[in-house]
Amino acid sequence: MAAKVDLSTSTDWKEAKSFLKGLSDKQREEHYFCKDFVRLKKIPTWKEMAKGMTGKVEEPQYKKDKQLNEKISLFRGDITKLEVDAIVNAANSSLLGGGGVDGCIHRAAGPLLTDECRTLQSCETGQAKITCGYRLPAKYVIHTVGPIVHGEPSDSQAAELRSCYLNSLDLLLEHRLRSAAFPCISTGVFGYPNEAAAEVVLTTLRAWLEQHKDKVERLVICVFLDKDESIYRQRLPHYFPPDSPGPDGPCSQL
Numbered sequence: 001m002a003a004k005v006d007l008s009t010s011t012d013w014k015e016a017k018s019f020l021k022g023l024s025d026k027q028r029e030e031h032y033f034c035k036d037f038v039r040l041k042k043i044p045t046w047k048e049m050a051k052g053m054t055g056k057v058e059e060p061q062y063k064k065d066k067q068l069n070e071k072i073s074l075f076r077g078d079i080t081k082l083e084v085d086a087i088v089n090a091a092n093s094s095l096l097g098g099g100g101v102d103g104c105i106h107r108a109a110g111p112l113l114t115d116e117c118r119t120l121q122s123c124e125t126g127q128a129k130i131t132c133g134y135r136l137p138a139k140y141v142i143h144t145v146g147p148i149v150h151g152e153p154s155d156s157q158a159a160e161l162r163s164c165y166l167n168s169l170d171l172l173l174e175h176r177l178r179s180a181a182f183p184c185i186s187t188g189v190f191g192y193p194n195e196a197a198a199e200v201v202l203t204t205l206r207a208w209l210e211q212h213k214d215k216v217e218r219l220v221i222c223v224f225l226d227k228d229e230s231i232y233r234q235r236l237p238h239y240f241p242p243d244s245p246g247p248d249g250p251c252s253q254l
């Protein structure tokens with residue numbers, strides 16, 4: 001293990017990164033920026049969450065697949081608190097931090113994150129780059145740049161949003177990581193309409209999980225706003241149809 005490093009005062013990101021890599025999960029906890037972090041096992045899977053839901057799914061768009069429902073979660077809250085292998089940052093092309101979720105992630109991780117990001121130069125729309133998570137409970141941050149949209153998104157903007165998710169997932173596999181949390185990329189200052197973004201996200205994650213489900217433990221859709229929570233609660237059952245235990249069971253009312 002590298003020599004002990006105090007992450008709140010260290011000024012060398014490379015030294016801090018290699019120090020963190022040598023720590024056990026338990027030892028890393030001492031360096032988190034917060035005490036009220038959320039462990040992955042405390043985040044219910046969609047399979048568990050859907051059990052308690054009421055409402056009706058007329059015609060789900062996809063086949064029921066129990067295994068997939070255990071690989072996806074909807075979580076509402078601050079993505080910086082999640083103890084997953086990687087959180088995804090809705091960054092801007094400079095990668096040097098900004099407002100919204102990007103600002104929250106940089107503040108929580110600390111200045112070493114910006115130092116490492118500076119060495120990555122910049123990032124094009126739809127692309128993704130990975131860094132250490134520093135003081136975050138997440139080991140890594142995957143920075144991706146979503147499209148800026150005014151009004152209705154075009155097909156190419158939808159493709160760019162899709163690429164943000166796919167390129168982030170490629171990095172996840174490349175680094176042999178097994179869990180990730182995504183914010184609602186582009187739907188804040190970047191202006192992508194929330195419903196349309198959710199359709200892109202759910203289509204992309206469903207198709208990706210069908211192909212790669214064995215390689216990941218969990219993908220978390222992390223929503224922050226009431227509006228996004230209700231969109232995903234409504235749309236998830238179409239993409240990830242839940243179990244229906246029988247005509248009188250709870251899910252018959254979904």
Ligand code: ADP
Binds near residue numbers: 079090091100225
């Ligand atoms: P973009 O520039 O890609 O539109 P924003 O940061 O403006 O990114 O918004 C993306 C989404 O992230 C929005 O839904 C916003 O409410 C949400 N968000 C903001 N802060 C957080 C946070 N701490 N955790 C999770 N999501 C967040």
